[in-house]
Amino acid sequence: MSDRYDIIVVGAGLIGTTLALHLAKNTSLSVALVERNAPIVADPNLPLDVRQTNQRVVALGHLAVEMLTDIDVFQRLAEPHAHPYQSMAVWDENSKGDLHFSASDAGASELGYMVDAQACTRALQANALTGGHKNVTCFFSAAPRELTLTRGGARLQGDGFDLRARLAIGADGGRSWVRHQAKLFANRRSYGQQGIVAKIKTSNSHQNCAWQRFLSTGPVAALPVYDNYSSIVWSADNAFSKELMGMSDSNFSVALGNAFEQRLGTVIELDKRQAFPLVSLQASTYYSTSLALVGDAAHSIHPLAGQGANLGFKDALCLSQMIAQVPKDDIGELAFLHAYQQKRKPDNQQTDWMMTALNAGYKVNPPLWSAARGMGMNWVNSQRNIKALLAKQAMGLT
Ligand SMILES: Cc1cc2nc3c(=O)[nH]c(=O)nc-3n(C[C@H](O)[C@H](O)[C@H](O)COP(=O)(O)OP(=O)(O)OC[C@H]3O[C@@H](n4cnc5c(N)ncnc54)[C@H](O)[C@@H]3O)c2cc1C
Structure with a gap:
């Protein structure tokens, strides 16, 4: 027997977890959040510690900060994790x-x-696990084995879980397993x-x-x-x-x-x-039957202007707002998913081209x-x- 949800989000990184929490806050849809790794901290209630900062920060603009604030996560990121x-x-x-x-x-x-990427992901995951969201169910240490996409919905199976939903969302990073399963071509350079x-x-x-x-x-x-x-x-x-x-x-x-x-x-x-x-990576299509891609799973760009995650936050906000506006039976429809792609792909592609041109222009x-x-x-x-x-x-x- 499989468990039924409205949406399955694959990947509990910065973008997937933000999207799951935003959907939880702004819709009544049920969301399964599936992550192949264990949560970043086993006890998410442990206080954040300055010595636990990692080397990598992401420069987040106002939209990303507003989104993280809306889902009660930015408030958990005091100094030294958000500067x-x-x-x-x-x-x-x-x-x-x-x-x-x-x-x-x-x-x-x-x-x-400037936000510590690991501390931010940890705060997001802690909120998803312990924030009391009735409509988000987390599956950590859950590596998917098979993804089946039909007009009726998506089915995700792995060791110990079998999930069905109207829509699956691939938020599983640049080497996206979901994108491969859906046979969506990506131009990687x-x-x-x-x-x-x-x-x-x-x-x-x-x-x-x-x-x-x-x-x-x-x-x-x-x-x-x-x-x-x-x-x-x-x-x-x-x-x-x-x-x-x-x-x-x-x-x-x-x-x-x-x-x-x-x-x-x-x-x-x-x-x-x-x-x-x-690398620069652009998926040629951001959707398939009952499937959408967000964040690095759809596009990765040069970090020189610190825009990669910011674009992913824009994807998440766009998709979440679109989902909130249509009947839930429509969220896996190709026409709906095509409209999502139309809204996000030009911005993502232009930013990628701009970064490539800047990087090359200064080397000549x-x-x-x-x-x-x-x-x-x-x-x-x-x-x-x-x-x-x-x-x-x-x-x-x-
Ligand atoms: C050096 C460097 C500096 C950067 N600086 C900035 C910056 O200043 N500003 C900025 O906006 N961006 C920056 N970026 C880009 C930013 O880090 C990425 O765009 C962002 O982390 C992408 O988030 P994501 O959630 O889409 O993917 P990821 O962070 O890759 O998360 C994917 C998640 O999916 C999980 N996963 C993977 N496969 C599976 C699977 N099969 N099943 C289940 N779960 C799976 C992973 O474990 C992970 O938790 C930088 C990138 C680099 C490399």
Whole structure:
């Protein structure tokens, strides 16, 4: 006998859990949340601890923060796990281009928050498990084996569970098992780069500013968190990233200080480094019969502007709001799912193209091109209206 739900969400990461909780709050539909791993913390009531912060933060804009607040999760993320930042400084190794914009350019108090990805996922999962949601049932340590999609609905089977629903939602990340099962083609392109992440402490204050310098080998960013700590994302070509990962802590710290031209002073503490392969992935179709994809399962992009998760939050909000507006029998219909794709795919694709163009544009350095790029950046830096637009874009308001 299978258990019946209205919706099955596969993947309890940032996007899948947010979507499940948003549906629980804004609809009366029953949701099964299926995650192959155990919850991040066995006892979700344990207090969050500063030493448990991981190396990776995500820069979240206003829409993501509002969504997390709406489902009572952002409130659980006090310092050091959510840190407001006010400005961004962008400059270029190969030109004199220097650009600085801030929330005040757009009349706001912050551009967004630097959120510890693991702490945020843990707070989401804790809420799903213990928040008293009658219409969310969690299945952790539950690896699915088979997904059957028919016009009547979806069936998900694994060891110890057999679930049916009108709609299955794949929120299971870039290597999505759900996408493979549904035979949805995805265009996957490697950037030939690794993103090296680590937490650092610097001798100078980060001034609540996100620092990003474009090097010929890829961009390096320092995202401000508590005290004088920052979380770095150093996107470097494969050969160079191998060299960087092989360096001693002290040599890496010196290389990093130089990469930022000492604008943050010297690196006085360096946490463990981790490297992630950087890819662009776009599913050609976000849906199949009784199935939709959200978040990285549908699209992964270069992290240089910190937009990947933000796009996933937009998918989740869009799909949840659409589901709330139609009779539940319609949520697995192809016409409904096609309308969801029409709303989200252009934004996701354009952001991907923009990131690819930015990453490539800063790696091409004939003298005339770099000079023009530098002049362009400095011109933008002198234009208040354009800086207001850039600030709004960073806040996720455009
Ligand atoms: C170096 C780096 C820096 C980044 N910085 C930023 C940033 O500053 N801002 C930003 O917005 N984004 C950033 N991103 C992107 C962001 O991290 C991702 O877009 C986001 O984590 C995607 O969330 P997700 O929930 O879609 O997928 P995931 O986080 O991958 O979660 C997928 C979940 O599904 C589960 N799962 C997988 N397979 C199965 C299965 N078969 N069955 C059940 N469960 C399954 C996984 O265990 C996991 O819990 C960055 C990415 C990288 C690599």
